[in-house]
Amino acid sequence: MEQQDTWKLPDAFVMRMRQLLGSECDAFFASYEKERALGLRVNTMKVPAEVFARENQETFSLRPVSWCREGFYYEQESRPGRHPYHEAGVYYIQEPSAMAVVSLLDPKPGERVLDLCAAPGGKTTHIASRLNGKGLLVSNEIHPARAKILSQNVERMGIGNAIVTNEDSGSLADFFSEFFDCMVVDAPCSGEGMFRKDEQARNEWSEANVKLCAERQQEILDNAAEMLKPGGRMVYSTCTFAPEEDEDGMAAFLERHPEFSVVCLEPDEVPEGLSCGYPEWSRNHNPDLRNTFRIWPHKSEGEGHYLALLRKNGTWTAEDGRKRKQPKYWNDKAGRSYVEEFLKKSLTASDHDALEEGMDRLILFGDQLYQLPEGTPALDRLRVLRPGLHLGAFKTKRFEPAHALSHFLKPEQAVSVCRLEPEDPQVLDYLKGNTVKGEAGLSGWTLVCIGDYPLGWGKAVSGTVKNHYPKGLRIQG
Numbered sequence: 001m002e003q004q005d006t007w008k009l010p011d012a013f014v015m016r017m018r019q020l021l022g023s024e025c026d027a028f029f030a031s032y033e034k035e036r037a038l039g040l041r042v043n044t045m046k047v048p049a050e051v052f053a054r055e056n057q058e059t060f061s062l063r064p065v066s067w068c069r070e071g072f073y074y075e076q077e078s079r080p081g082r083h084p085y086h087e088a089g090v091y092y093i094q095e096p097s098a099m100a101v102v103s104l105l106d107p108k109p110g111e112r113v114l115d116l117c118a119a120p121g122g123k124t125t126h127i128a129s130r131l132n133g134k135g136l137l138v139s140n141e142i143h144p145a146r147a148k149i150l151s152q153n154v155e156r157m158g159i160g161n162a163i164v165t166n167e168d169s170g171s172l173a174d175f176f177s178e179f180f181d182c183m184v185v186d187a188p189c190s191g192e193g194m195f196r197k198d199e200q201a202r203n204e205w206s207e208a209n210v211k212l213c214a215e216r217q218q219e220i221l222d223n224a225a226e227m228l229k230p231g232g233r234m235v236y237s238t239c240t241f242a243p244e245e246d247e248d249g250m251a252a253f254l255e256r257h258p259e260f261s262v263v264c265l266e267p268d269e270v271p272e273g274l275s276c277g278y279p280e281w282s283r284n285h286n287p288d289l290r291n292t293f294r295i296w297p298h299k300s301e302g303e304g305h306y307l308a309l310l311r312k313n314g315t316w317t318a319e320d321g322r323k324r325k326q327p328k329y330w331n332d333k334a335g336r337s338y339v340e341e342f343l344k345k346s347l348t349a350s351d352h353d354a355l356e357e358g359m360d361r362l363i364l365f366g367d368q369l370y371q372l373p374e375g376t377p378a379l380d381r382l383r384v385l386r387p388g389l390h391l392g393a394f395k396t397k398r399f400e401p402a403h404a405l406s407h408f409l410k411p412e413q414a415v416s417v418c419r420l421e422p423e424d425p426q427v428l429d430y431l432k433g434n435t436v437k438g439e440a441g442l443s444g445w446t447l448v449c450i451g452d453y454p455l456g457w458g459k460a461v462s463g464t465v466k467n468h469y470p471k472g473l474r475i476q477g
Ligand SMILES: C[S@@+](CC[C@H](N)C(=O)[O-])C[C@H]1O[C@@H](n2cnc3c(N)ncnc32)[C@H](O)[C@@H]1O
Pocket: 098, 116, 117, 118, 119, 120, 121, 122, 123, 124, 140, 141, 142, 143, 146, 167, 168, 169, 186, 187, 188, 189, 220
């Protein structure tokens, strides 16, 4: 295969794929000559996917992704990453194949969900959108810098019921034994499926690294298994073609864990565009592995991916639940009066129900106030970056709302709203940190919105809104 571009696939990878795919490999390698597909996933906590698609069809030239009801392909020149809707968390830019993972898991509102290898947050933000504010999401990432990015994405998308942790899978397993209803294990892998988009994945690839990744995945999977309740679901996924990390990885895991089995979907439940797995690429030719999935770049519009939906046998009853230590909630009388004053003055009384319901689950981190999601145990020994919804901070004798709270709220929940139309140049002014002008009646803490989507806080006096968009997020220039 000739590559017209300046980059080249690793020779040993080419040989491996030839062996695996036989006569199909020409079509496979030809896919590297094509432009990759680009995708965005609508944040359905902000807007239903079909409404967003209808209203923004022209702006982004959207086409649906067959395996994800919130997912769309967009045209490169429409640049959704630069649109202020991105800052408002209206959508998440995501490689289309990666959207299949949470579609397959199908988390339901009210469930306890774990995203074990979560940064930068593609699956986490998708799970949160499916939970729609109900239930608990624990999003974990082992690398501190990446965990920070994950936490920022949780904030941007307005997620209130996620806890972001920075742990290795072993420590998390000690803590959350048999705790979750379902989970995603989007494992660190050799990234062969990302060669078209990721130079680093191409440069770092080696057969030795495939082996290393496969070993690490087994350790992560063992820990994940411990955290799932009997009867719970797990989706294991990678963005690599290597059987050692895919079918054979699953075969090894299933041999060690007879309490797990591969879920066999009815043919009409399998989303269009997903191909079946290859039992013959595994150590024991386990026929169930045909019910795992691959996305091939020469067959579907997306990069290479592998997915397996597993179930842990048994049923979980409340009596099986371990007694878990409850959090020590914050309830300082004086501090509480500042928070209540803010709520009374700045949010509409009837509509901040979700917030109000959680007012008995407050915790204080330094001078920062958070609302823990329902069902959260004490998090004493864990490295936690974001323990739920960040409400705000205590300053001298007052309470200042957090940026996260602005993205969590809907415009109708704020007393003072400065609503800017998408084409208004003041949107950019606001994102740069400048003062904006609203209606004369605006006063106090004001939710600055682009259309129906909050961008952040401002503080208004007679319609002049002083900027409170976080300095670290401001657009330069
Ligand atoms: C494929 S990426 C995850 C992508 C993410 N799920 C998303 O959709 O945005 C795998 C992640 O696992 C992290 N990781 C590596 N080793 C880990 C471990 N032992 N436990 C948890 N996470 C780990 C990596 O730092 C990386 O961020």
